Amino acid sequence: MILAALSLALLLAILGDIMTGPADLALSDLLGELINPGSHGPINEAIVWQIRLPTAVMAALVGAALGLAGAEMQTVLNNALASPFTLGVGAAATLGASLVIILDVALPGLPPSYTIALMAFVFAALSILAIDAVASLYGASREVIVLFGIALVFVLNAVNALVQFVASPDALQQLVFWTMGSLSEASWERVAIIASVLVVCLPFAMRRAWALTALRAGEDHARSFGVPVTRLRRTALLRVSLLAAVAVAFVGTIGFIGLVGPHMARLALGEDHRFYLPGSALAGALVLSLAATASESLVPGLVLPVGIVTSLIGIPCFLALLLGQRRGQG
């Protein structure tokens, strides 16, 4: 029920996202164009099919990827503060991507955007391996993981700043705009890549839904039920690095979705992972879709970087939600 409601809300949010933008588009024109492409003139067709729709779908897919990544990460690290951007996975992916942009790395036979995505994934996976090693050595206890993740964020941010410091002015401008998080580079090709990563990751995650739910009892308890905790954590974190890497590579830094999505899903659906995992993906998609709409409509005629909008609008809403819930319990 709640999942269906979330899906409906997401659909409406995507429609709203498509409607907003520098050029006005009436709902009737939009629907007519969507149902019957080309019926409302070539300009409307181009706006809808080449600009608005890929951007809106991209926002939803990236939100879903980050929401799912955050949910899996919070469960396997047993930490409600875990998300790709709070524990340095996002920063690592950013570093990998920055290096490609700055050094103008070209891999033979691979277009630049793919090279960026690939390097983002490699760096994200390395940071994930480090987190996994720490989790295995010290147990997934809250403090150690969070401290390590925070240390990782600071180190990587410093290295990122260093990379920007030595960058040429041209590359720097590209980098800065990109670290603010932007959906303006959306294309059907990129949509297809993110969609395929999601299509691969979500079913694998869902197959482990029972084991992930059992893991909520605690690591020792899950082991005693026969759950292979170490392998479960490693494969889940691998999915997280894949999801975070494509998100970062194509839209830059959009923090907090990976934190907010799972929390919203947990408040609405609880932690039975059969519902919690898809719920987190849907909630992430919904939040980023709304943020994208806001970024296009807050300042008339100007599209703000969506990463900035997500943080400025999303965080207060999230805090209100969380604190309201806590008070209700107390």
Added chain:
Amino acid sequence: MSHHVFDSQASLRISQLTTGYQRRMIFDQLDLPPLPAGSLVGVLGPNAVGKSTFLKAIAGMRPAKGDIHLGELALSSLHGANRMRHVGYLPQTLPQPTSLVAYEAVASACRAARAELSREATDSLVEQVFARLSLHSLAFRRMDTLSGGQRQMVGLAQALVRQPQLLLLDEPTSALDLRWQLALIEGVRGVVQEQQAICLIALHDINLALRFCDQIILFAPSGLLATGAPREVITAEHLREAYGIEARIESCSLGHPVVLTDRVADSAHADIGHITRDAGARR
């Protein structure tokens, strides 16, 4: 599909069990007499003698050498999910306070490593364990709204729900009040007898063990001290050697033996330093 084998020969045999930590050997070639099916076995001893280590080694939760046979089944040669199919191990820690409701927590324990179980089979197993432990009132309460003792009972339900042949419970009464302690022991006794399972239960309450256990394994700081029927194992002499206390075993008005503890034994003062040092070395 039968979850358990009603085989009177399905006793637990442990021989040459060796396990320990990097710096300290806990058990070296430990041999125990066979423990018959359908018995509730109390694992007793002072802090830091290795009760938890003993249970973890049998569960396969920590590296150990030696032979562990459950009936015809060579448990010690099984690992991971295959071993846990036959073993229900309850760790000393309580299940975490999460937003899962108790029912979901127990169902997930059942399904986590057994994807082949149907929804109906899972529901029926969960239903049985909630009935057995009288936990129906908790079934739809979130774990983070339950008290420590209530969560401990849910933890027990998670260990029992798969109906394993061997139960290993590590101080399952530590957070329970008197009524729930009795409810737990009676629930476990019922399960053990009905399913002809074997339960090893680490306890601190000697009187609880004396009253309800069929067998006792008593560890002292020097190693295994005694095994056998409760009245034979729990004697003033053994308690002095294991716990370093002076105690009397007297008959209550119903004729049951009761342990009355008087004071720390004279020779035990030196041992306290030894015990705390060991406890420190284990973590």
